[in-house]
Amino acid sequence: xxxxxxxxxxxxxxxxxxxxxxxxxxxxxxxxxxxxxxxxxxxxxxxxxxxxxxxxxxxxxxxxxxxxxxxxxxxxxxxxxxxxxxxxxxxxxxxxxxxxxxxxxxxxxxxxxxxxxxxxxxxxxxxxxxxxxxxxxxxxxxxxxxxxxxxxxxxxxxxxxxxxxxxxxxxxxxxxxxxxxxxxxxxxxxxxxxxxxxxxxxxxxxxxxxxxxxxxxxxxxxxxxxxxxxxxxxxxxxxxxxxxxxxxxxxxxxxxxxxxxxxxxxxxxxxxxxxxxxxxxxxxxxxxxxxxxxxxxxxxxxxxxxxxxxxxxxxxxxxxxxxxxxxxxxxxxxxxxxxxxxxxxxxxxxxxxxxxxxxxxxxxxxxxxxxxxxxxxxxxxxxxxxxxxxxxxxxxxxxxxxxxxxxxxxxxxxxxxxxxxxxxxxxxxxxxxxxxxxxxxxxxxxxxxxxxxxxxxxxxxxxxxxxxxxxxxxxxxxxxxxxxxxxxxxx
Amino acid sequence: xxxxxxxxxxxxxxxxxxxxxxxxxxxxxxxxxxxxxxxxxxxxxxxxxxxxxxxxxxxxxxxxxxxxxxxxxxxxxxxxxxxxxxxxxxxxxxxxxxxxxxxxxxxxxxxxxxxxxxxxxxxxxxxxxxxxxxxxxxxxxxxxxxxxxxxxxxxxxxxxxxxxxxxxxxxxxxxxxxxxxxxxxxxxxxxxxxxxxxxxxxxxxxxxxxxxxxxxxxxxxxxxxxxxxxxxxxxxxxxxxxxxxxxxxxxxxxxxxxxxxxxxxxxxxxxxxxxxxxxxxxxxxxxxxxxxxxxxxxxxxxxxxxxxxxxxxxxxxxxxxxxxxxxxxxxxxxxxxxxxxxxxxxxxxxxxxxxxxxxxxxxxxxxxxxxxxxxxxxxxxxxxxxxxxxxxxxxxxxxxxxxxxxxxxxxxxxxxxxxxxxxxxxxxxxxxxxxxxxxxxxxxxxxxxxxxxxxxxxxxxxxxxxxxxxxxxxxxxxxxxxxxxxxxxxx
Numbered sequence: 001x002x003x004x005x006x007x008x009x010x011x012x013x014x015x016x017x018x019x020x021x022x023x024x025x026x027x028x029x030x031x032x033x034x035x036x037x038x039x040x041x042x043x044x045x046x047x048x049x050x051x052x053x054x055x056x057x058x059x060x061x062x063x064x065x066x067x068x069x070x071x072x073x074x075x076x077x078x079x080x081x082x083x084x085x086x087x088x089x090x091x092x093x094x095x096x097x098x099x100x101x102x103x104x105x106x107x108x109x110x111x112x113x114x115x116x117x118x119x120x121x122x123x124x125x126x127x128x129x130x131x132x133x134x135x136x137x138x139x140x141x142x143x144x145x146x147x148x149x150x151x152x153x154x155x156x157x158x159x160x161x162x163x164x165x166x167x168x169x170x171x172x173x174x175x176x177x178x179x180x181x182x183x184x185x186x187x188x189x190x191x192x193x194x195x196x197x198x199x200x201x202x203x204x205x206x207x208x209x210x211x212x213x214x215x216x217x218x219x220x221x222x223x224x225x226x227x228x229x230x231x232x233x234x235x236x237x238x239x240x241x242x243x244x245x246x247x248x249x250x251x252x253x254x255x256x257x258x259x260x261x262x263x264x265x266x267x268x269x270x271x272x273x274x275x276x277x278x279x280x281x282x283x284x285x286x287x288x289x290x291x292x293x294x295x296x297x298x299x300x301x302x303x304x305x306x307x308x309x310x311x312x313x314x315x316x317x318x319x320x321x322x323x324x325x326x327x328x329x330x331x332x333x334x335x336x337x338x339x340x341x342x343x344x345x346x347x348x349x350x351x352x353x354x355x356x357x358x359x360x361x362x363x364x365x366x367x368x369x370x371x372x373x374x375x376x377x378x379x380x381x382x383x384x385x386x387x388x389x390x391x392x393x394x395x396x397x398x399x400x401x402x403x404x405x406x407x408x409x410x411x412x413x414x415x416x417x418x419x420x421x422x423x424x425x426x427x428x429x430x431x432x433x434x435x436x437x438x439x440x441x442x443x444x445x446x447x448x449x450x451x452x453x454x455x456x457x458x459x460x461x462x463x464x465x466x467x468x469x470x471x472x473x474x475x476x477x478x479x480x481x482x483x484x485x486x487x488x489x490x491x
Numbered sequence: 492x493x494x495x496x497x498x499x500x501x502x503x504x505x506x507x508x509x510x511x512x513x514x515x516x517x518x519x520x521x522x523x524x525x526x527x528x529x530x531x532x533x534x535x536x537x538x539x540x541x542x543x544x545x546x547x548x549x550x551x552x553x554x555x556x557x558x559x560x561x562x563x564x565x566x567x568x569x570x571x572x573x574x575x576x577x578x579x580x581x582x583x584x585x586x587x588x589x590x591x592x593x594x595x596x597x598x599x600x601x602x603x604x605x606x607x608x609x610x611x612x613x614x615x616x617x618x619x620x621x622x623x624x625x626x627x628x629x630x631x632x633x634x635x636x637x638x639x640x641x642x643x644x645x646x647x648x649x650x651x652x653x654x655x656x657x658x659x660x661x662x663x664x665x666x667x668x669x670x671x672x673x674x675x676x677x678x679x680x681x682x683x684x685x686x687x688x689x690x691x692x693x694x695x696x697x698x699x700x701x702x703x704x705x706x707x708x709x710x711x712x713x714x715x716x717x718x719x720x721x722x723x724x725x726x727x728x729x730x731x732x733x734x735x736x737x738x739x740x741x742x743x744x745x746x747x748x749x750x751x752x753x754x755x756x757x758x759x760x761x762x763x764x765x766x767x768x769x770x771x772x773x774x775x776x777x778x779x780x781x782x783x784x785x786x787x788x789x790x791x792x793x794x795x796x797x798x799x800x801x802x803x804x805x806x807x808x809x810x811x812x813x814x815x816x817x818x819x820x821x822x823x824x825x826x827x828x829x830x831x832x833x834x835x836x837x838x839x840x841x842x843x844x845x846x847x848x849x850x851x852x853x854x855x856x857x858x859x860x861x862x863x864x865x866x867x868x869x870x871x872x873x874x875x876x877x878x879x880x881x882x883x884x885x886x887x888x889x890x891x892x893x894x895x896x897x898x899x900x901x902x903x904x905x906x907x908x909x910x911x912x913x914x915x916x917x918x919x920x921x922x923x924x925x926x927x928x929x930x931x932x933x934x935x936x937x938x939x940x941x942x943x944x945x946x947x948x949x950x951x952x953x954x955x956x957x958x959x960x961x962x963x964x965x966x967x968x969x970x971x972x973x974x975x976x977x978x979x980x981x982x
Contacts, residue, residue: 091584095579095582
């Protein structure tokens with residue numbers, strides 16, 4: 001209240017940074033690139049984690065835990081993997097400190113130098129496949145369907161909370177299969193699991209596709225992805241699922257005995273989503289007033305604010321409010337009753353608006369007399385006076401409406417921001433004036449892809465899975481092309 | 492089956508190592524001191540984690556996440572903390588690798604040296620209090636009741652799976668309070684939460700106490716703990732909760748404005764349990780055949796094995812087994828139906844015995860005719876033929892019995908292994924011949940404590956909270972003592 005916040009139109013990037021701060025989601029720590037995820041931000045991540053974890057288990061996966069550290073030499077074992085990952089890493093070189101001789105604190109003990117340096121995992125394919133080598137002998141040991149929830153570190157010079165941080169939280173699935181077909185099906189299935197989660201829970205429509213060769217994960221034969229569109233017209237990769245072929249099996253010599261006794265290399269996948277999803281969630285739905293959270297992952301779905309003057313009114317309003325809380329909680333909703341006497345209702349309204357609570361109820365003495373209550377929905381800012389009888393059903397339906405409405409709004413925005421273009425002038429013009437996804441023919445070469453990126457900063461986000469072949473000419477080179485792909489500037 | 496396993500009597504330590512391996516809980520990785528927690532082990536840890544997390548939330552705590560890395564200088568800020576923790580740590584000195592010029596792989600890039608080294612957190616007091624400094628201005632900002640689930644690293648030269656590893660998983664609660672009294676109550680409350688969890692879920696009785704000054708956490712004014720007894724007569728510290736006084740508030744200059752506008756330092760607690768609890772669970776209950784898991788945290792509570800010859804019998808038995816699975820699952824039990832045709836029933840029986848599944852059902856064609864089923868309980872190895880009607884109720888009651896029986900067995904063992912001694916000869920004799928806790932008078936000095944440790948390897952596990960003052964003389968020095976304390980050799 002009082003402070004004027006930056007709006008999306010004024011400066012989208014600043015709006016985002018301010019919003020993460022004032023809605024109490026996260027903050028930068030003093031350690032370069034590492035964030036502190038504050039309780040409210042973590043509560044959202046926990047919800048997302050719980051839902052995803054259940055989906056992984058429902059599709060037959062189990063959790064496990066592998067070491068934080070990876071011996072430096074492991075990274076070199078898979079040739080393209082090392083090129084993609086080995087560079088910007090946190091490197092552990094020593095295992096002991098000692099008191100400084102001048103009493104000024106502690107210093108690294110030079111006698112405690114590791115023989116081989118350890119890398120803080122940027123991703124765990126190498127350390128995990130080193131274990132799988134021991135676990136897999138026969139076709140009976142397959143498939144292995146393991147997921148891990150973990151922290152990973154990729155050194156970054158320019159960081160933004162949730163979107164790009166040196167340390168982030170994620171899950172990484174690592175599976176091993178007897179056949180190529182089964183591994184491909186797994187990679188596709190997990191990409192679908194991600195799409196389903198992001199659409200149904202985060203209320204954010206995604207495009208399912210595959211990456212071009214140059215955008216693939218380092219060590220993958222195919223990278224499936226889901227791409228979402230933010231309100232500033234930039235795309236965000238919300239999840240990836242990789243078919244790794246036999247690359248890691250060969251790098252770590254992991255073979256299995258087939259039914260008829262032959263030795264074959266194992267087929268692999270890996271797939272992951274991270275706290276980056278928090279960034280997508282914030283940027284896709286929020287408005288100039290604050291967060292807008294989809295009910296299915298909102299830590300608080302309904303906030304109740306009592307309005308009263310004096311103790312007598314409070315007693316009446318408080319009793320009714322508690323009854324409502326009990327009923328809504330019993331119906332399975334996540335409810336917060338804010339009876340803090342130190343804050344005025346107006347302050348509370350602004351607070352829950354900032355925090356994106358989907359539904360806010362306000363109940364006063366006058367409402368009570370009329371057996372009514374004020375119901376405000378966060379997404380559209382509509383307010384209604386609603387009868388207290390049947391309130392539970394009303395709120396439950398309203399939450400469903402909000403979830404649906406948020407998805408549809410985001411979907412409409414996305415559909416309005418997919419533009420077909422047929423020449424490079426148009427490409428540049430749409431990219432600058434309108435943004436969003438540009439659907440264009442591409443000649444299939446990495447050179448053209450690089451050139452377009454160099455000239456426009458747009459990359460090929462994906463080749464959509466549902467895109468049908470069509471004859472055309474490349475938007476940049478004019479060479480023949482058989483399919484349109486989606487370009488965009490991206491986070 | 493076939494392989495003879497080491498028994499507890501033959502070699503307790505070897506028995507433990509073999510058991511962790513053959514019950515598929517965990518294994519050493521190639522990274523010194525770091526373990527791989529395998530899916531079955533992780534499933535147990537997940538159960539424990541879920542229950543504890545709920546208990547923390549029910550007592551008003553929220554989760555958050557703080558950085559993995561701690562600037563080296565932070566560790567020096569709290570004087571006794573640095574002595575206790577700063578030494579055996581993983582130290583990050585560089586943030587980039589580069590390709591070796593001779594093409595042999597990757598090397599650390601000497602140009603990417605950090606200005607200040609980062610320590611992989613051995614515990615997070617310092618980094619968290621550096622944040623709390625920003626979060627706390629007024630009494631209105633208190634209390635802060637935050638928990639974090641995280642991995643931590645304390646370099647260890649001699650490691651044992653779960654019991655002592657360089658990297659381990661844990662939770663660490665860090666709370667900030669306006670008053671000393673409130674902080675002490677919090678530390679005591681969380682010690683009670685741990686005790687309740689370990690006793691009611693892990694079926695393991697604990698003694699609640701406080702540590703002597705020399706055994707306290709580095710930076711604490713008081714360390715509360717719960718101590719459990721393993722089958723070999725050694726004690727294991729299962730959890731600790733620290734009243735930190737104003738030590739960290741002073742080190743990080745964290746003050747709050749009181750109601751009447753004065754500036755006061757904040758009071759603190761921290762408390763944690765780790766994957767070490769897995770070690771306690773295994774060592775407290777398991778037998779020479781394998782794990783024995785308490786039903787409340789067993790990932791599989793009931794395993795069902797069909798016994799049949801030929802397809803016709805299988806069809807009958809399978810149909811009934813599936814009906815039982817459905818009923819037991821509906822009753823909320825975690826059930827595994829093992830219809831793997833590649834394994835013989837005997838192999839399966841041994842497998843579930845090794846894995847400590849509390850109840851195993853075996854159903855054959857003959858049983859079916861008689862409307863009976865064989866029920867085997869893991870803890871006592873009793874088998875009974877039970878009527879199929881009413882099986883659900885029978886199994887539910889049986890699981891409760893097992894939970895209760897396991898606790899009572901462990902409690903009896905513990906009670907039999909608390910021995911009062913009155914002189915040092917007796918002390919040594921009991922320690923060597925019988926083990927367990929030795930209840931003895933101690934003169935209260937750190938010198939005596941050290942001397943006893945040096946001579947016998949026994950440490951003061953705790954001063955029990957329920958121990959009444961009693962006049963006596965120190966078991967070692969003969970000096971006056973006002974209370975008995977508990978000594979033991981410990982993990």
